[in-house]
Amino acid sequence: MPRTNKQPDNDRIPSSQVSATQAEKAHSSMDRGEQEKKLHDLVQFLLIMDQKKLPIKKLDINKQVLKEHSKALPVMMKLAEEKLRKIFGIELVSLEDKQKGTYILVNTLDTDVDEQLESDPNLTLTPVDWSDENHAKTGLLMVVLSAIFMNGEVMVDSQLYHMLRKLKVDQDVTHPVFGDVKKQLTVEFVRQGYLEYTRQPNTDPPVFEFRWGFRAKKEITKRNCLDFVSQLYEKNPEEWVSQYQVVVEEEGEEEESSAS
């Protein structure tokens, strides 16, 4: 069952280059009409750039939207964040560490149409429409993320490829649906933030490991994956002792942050 996201805290967006007061000055130097226009441009920009699910860079935001008003970025991003949340139900997430200075968009609303229809069959709903290509990739992603989680949150590349080969998804063969499978996993999913692909130190020939990426951690819960796998095996989630423990911890964290 999909969860509702925890409340984003307001200090999320770092203003590393520009101080808060500088930003506010820059923002108020624009006249009202311009402020509105820039804000609308910014929101649209973020939504459109999100199409491919690649992280959005501050640099691009400044270059394409704010231009001469780039100093006002921190203020504008806060306003944009609010608009996105209130109007679209979308959360703006600022990325840290290696991806510092970029953003991704995450949904906050329940998209489980079936569940809602079950409770009230008379609802007229317009579910989000994804392409077939997107569906297939999501299927692959689900399989891979669940496998990684069940395997202890990390999986060596040879292990993953071995498993996928059983599904007739082979990295050496152009797959009819996914094409270059290795590229899909190590490039596209990594760029989008669904997977993390790191090299094991001191290995020759090089060995790589797959983990959940930052986007996966935001978009999907470990509980969902455990439930999915448990259903597959016709077992109870609790029977997977260590994995279940991770899930409980995850939910404990969630409760903590929504309580604060």
Next chain:
Amino acid sequence: KQKHDMINPESTSLTEALKTANDLNKDVKMPREGALDSATILMISNYGRMKVDNLKTDFLKFEPIEYAEKLISFVNQGQPRQSQDIAISNQGWINLGKASQKFFMKSPAFHFMAGSFERGEPVKKVRRAPDSQRLDKENLSDKATVPKQMKSFDESDKSEATTAEVEKLLDLLQKLYRENERNPICYFEFVLHPESFSQTVENMFYTSFLVRDGLANIKLDDEKLPLIEPIQNPEQEKVRKNLPHKQAVVSLSPQEWKELVEVYKITDPLIPTRVCSTLDSSATKKMRMK
């Protein structure tokens, strides 16, 4: 493979290896052997660590292969049995994805209903390259008909340097033609430069202009080798023959160029070497060094 065996918690081969290394250590006399010994111990301890990681105390252990098998039967429920090569059909992946979408809190991709804004007019390139002008070396033997003159394009976009070169080339071609007793000249002998691949390519390029403008004609001889000849009265020819225009593509790799130079035993280029820019001469040097 040995590594995998050693890491397997079930096996004792790691302990055995440790024992062997320990015994050998007694014989160590030289520092080099000592270094080897410590490297071995290091590796064994790494493996030991990996072995511990692999040791799972769960009653129910996750096996990726088993997972894959269960997936296959799950996705294929109610569908006719898939062949061994397919496992999960295209539609199977799509269905699996559809069922999984609800687990992902993805923000919907935003598309304008009426489409995005239009691109502006593409900025016209100052120099329009005539890219339809090349003969296909490979396909020449397959073609039933011979490539003829090209439709002429708007000439105003040519740069002056090219025009000058092309005119020079035309003069040269006509001179050679006369010297050859008004017989067509072998195309390869005409364009190939024995020393420089880049000069050869340029020659082919300028030649294609001649053909394009209806000033030269390329045809195949009895052995399907290309010949080139200048057209005597271009305007009259066009009107009289009114032939359909054909296009072809020529490709030439440095390897092929070398082979051709050997086959045709070309020692001196028919088309004189043009004064090179520094870029060209360094490229030429590179070619020679290869």
